[in-house]
Amino acid sequence: MYALADCNNFYVSCEKVFNPSLNGKPVIVLSNNDGCVVSRSNEAKALGIKMGEPAFKIVDLVEKNNVAVFSSNYVLYGDMSQRVMNTLATFTPDIEIYSIDEAFLKLHTLKNINFLDYAYKIRNTIKRYTGIPISIGLAMTKTLAKVANHIAKKNPKYNGVYIIDSEEKRIEALKSIEIADIWGIGRQYSRFLERYKVKTGYDFTMLPPNWVKQKMTVVGLRTQKELSGIPCIDLEYEVPRKKAICTSRSFANMVSDLNTIEEAISYFASSCAYKLRKEESVAQLLMVFIRTNFFRKDLEQYASVRTITLPVPTNSSIEIVSYALYALKSIYKPGYEYKKAGVIVSGISPDTQVQTSLFDDIDRNKHNNLMKTMDMINNKYGKNTIRLAALGCGRRLKMRQEKISPFYTTRWEDIITVKV
DNA sequence: TCTGGGGTCCTAGGACCC
DNA sequence: TCTGGGGTCCTAGGACCC
Numbered sequence: 001m002y003a004l005a006d007c008n009n010f011y012v013s014c015e016k017v018f019n020p021s022l023n024g025k026p027v028i029v030l031s032n033n034d035g036c037v038v039s040r041s042n043e044a045k046a047l048g049i050k051m052g053e054p055a056f057k058i059v060d061l062v063e064k065n066n067v068a069v070f071s072s073n074y075v076l077y078g079d080m081s082q083r084v085m086n087t088l089a090t091f092t093p094d095i096e097i098y099s100i101d102e103a104f105l106k107l108h109t110l111k112n113i114n115f116l117d118y119a120y121k122i123r124n125t126i127k128r129y130t131g132i133p134i135s136i137g138l139a140m141t142k143t144l145a146k147v148a149n150h151i152a153k154k155n156p157k158y159n160g161v162y163i164i165d166s167e168e169k170r171i172e173a174l175k176s177i178e179i180a181d182i183w184g185i186g187r188q189y190s191r192f193l194e195r196y197k198v199k200t201g202y203d204f205t206m207l208p209p210n211w212v213k214q215k216m217t218v219v220g221l222r223t224q225k226e227l228s229g230i231p232c233i234d235l236e237y238e239v240p241r242k243k244a245i246c247t248s249r250s251f252a253n254m255v256s257d258l259n260t261i262e263e264a265i266s267y268f269a270s271s272c273a274y275k276l277r278k279e280e281s282v283a284q285l286l287m288v289f290i291r292t293n294f295f296r297k298d299l300e301q302y303a304s305v306r307t308i309t310l311p312v313p314t315n316s317s318i319e320i321v322s323y324a325l326y327a328l329k330s331i332y333k334p335g336y337e338y339k340k341a342g343v344i345v346s347g348i349s350p351d352t353q354v355q356t357s358l359f360d361d362i363d364r365n366k367h368n369n370l371m372k373t374m375d376m377i378n379n380k381y382g383k384n385t386i387r388l389a390a391l392g393c394g395r396r397l398k399m400r401q402e403k404i405s406p407f408y409t410t411r412w413e414d415i416i417t418v419k420v
Numbered sequence: 421t422c423t424g425g426g427g428t429c430c431t432a433g434g435a436c437c438c
Numbered sequence: 439t440c441t442g443g444g445g446t447c448c449t450a451g452g453a454c455c456c
Contacts, residue, residue: 031424038424056422072424099456186454217430219454246426253421295423342425400422 001115001138001165002235003105004145005088005122007081008133008153008160010101011039014080015070017131018408026067030055033252033400034071071401079409083130091122096235104142106235119161139164142233143226146183147173147201170229174201184223189216201227241348242279247271248342252400254293255338261290262325264397266390268343269317269324276315276345277371282354284313284347286320288327293339304331312357313349316367317374320345321390 007013011029016022026043030036037053047065049058055069062069081100089095094106105122107115119136126134137149144164151173152162164170180190182201192215198204204212205227213221222232247268255261265288276283291303306327314320324343356364374386384391 033422033424035422035424052424054423059422102456184454188453217453219430242427244427248425250424293423340424344426 001107001140002142002145003107003115003119003122004098004137004142004149005103005105005126005134006136006149006153007084007101008135009039009041010081010132011070011072011077012041012044013132014073014077015068015405016041017080018405022068026065027070028062028067029070029072030403031072033250034402035250038072069403071404073405073407075407075410076405080130080132084126084132084134087126087129088122091118091125094235094237096237097239104145104235107138115165116161116163119163120159123160133160135160137162137164139170140229141226141231142235143183143223144170144173144229147177147227150177150181167229171202174205174227177201179204182223182227184219189220241281241350242275243348244344244346245272245275245279245283245348246342246344247275248289248340248344249397249399250340251338251397255397256334256336258329258332258334260397261332261338261341262328262390263392264341265324265328265343266321266388266392267397268341269321270388270391272343272345273315273317273320273371274375276348277351277375279348280351281348282313282315282351283320283345284310284349285345286310286323286327287344287346288324288331288341289344290328290331290338290341292336296337296339299337300335302333302336304333306331309347312360312362312364313347313354314364314367315351316362316364316371317388318367318370319362321388325390 012027015027015029022041024043025041026047027041028037028044028049029039031038034055036055037049037051037058040049040051044067047061047067049061049067061067077100085097085103088103088105092105092107092110094109096104098104107113107118110118115138119138123134123136126132135149135152137145137147137152138161139145139148148162148164152158152160155162164173177200179185179193179198179200180187182204185193185204193204198207205224207224209221209224212224225232249264249268251264285307287305287307289303289305292299292301294301308323308327310319310323377386378384
């Protein structure tokens, strides 16, 4: 038996935990730069505010209905997520943390328990320990557990828990769910399937498997089997090493001069290097991209990307920043208004397995020691307390974050940093 | 004026090997 | 007139997830 535990309106729920006056009110959380709506309370959903809607399009609606608006506070949400996951892990060792607000649990090792009772117990404990409301769906495959979770969320009468534990319930559940709401069926496939009169999850399970495989690859076939009750996707117990790491941002205001973009790229590159070190990985490939604002049809558009193969795989900020700046200079063109830029590293391997080069003239031990010391200091005194000069003083490219909530759960250093 | 960020997997096709 | 068979690796593009 698989269970999917999913936090309700997660970011909004995090804000509510520390600000109970928000209860019963429409609340939304915005993406970086206060761009789009990424989390909504039930009251906000009832007002018709859509997921992903640009904030500027709903200004009137927000004002008229007194909607509480927050910039996203990922430090807070990350910390709350950890609390939820730690509590979930006390119920079974078989847990896969699937995203910031979701986890799959496998309950097969627990003998002689009533799954439904157990799920309610989990739900109540999470609420009591963390203040976060969750929904739980149970079924014999992960994809069906997702369906069960969907039903638990949509129907208040189930009190946040639903189980598919019979053939009748499986068919009933699949008939009630739209094809677009199935895990693994996105926008393109649901549109495509609707052309073949496939409207519900049930319709999808009735298609010939060969046809599904031909049109939707083995991935689609797996989804179909899982919906039929045949498990194809097991729990992932260990977090696999990342194959690519990316840091990118949109700029609050468009930027055209090279100096400012250099500072941004330096910041993104050193952030990628830091993430690599945290994973104990090194990267051999580096990509830098820049682009103008696609939404501004009135302005001239330009987008470019440059990939560089590093001579020796590395996670040194010094090396990665300098190659990133080199790549940037090769694609930067003056005269455009740039809106977004980023750095991606890939070709990743463990930092214990570096293929060195005969002609390498870098003292890698020295770099490693320096990076270790830098990380230690920054972990203690706050991000970028010590940084490469190329990053500048970081004032020129501030994100728009007008409605950020306090860092309720983390170290005082973070709070001080924000006030500064 | 204002439109997020960070990932994964699969397939087809081309280049290459013996 | 006729021109093999069996592989690997890499990349771009397209789908998906939160």
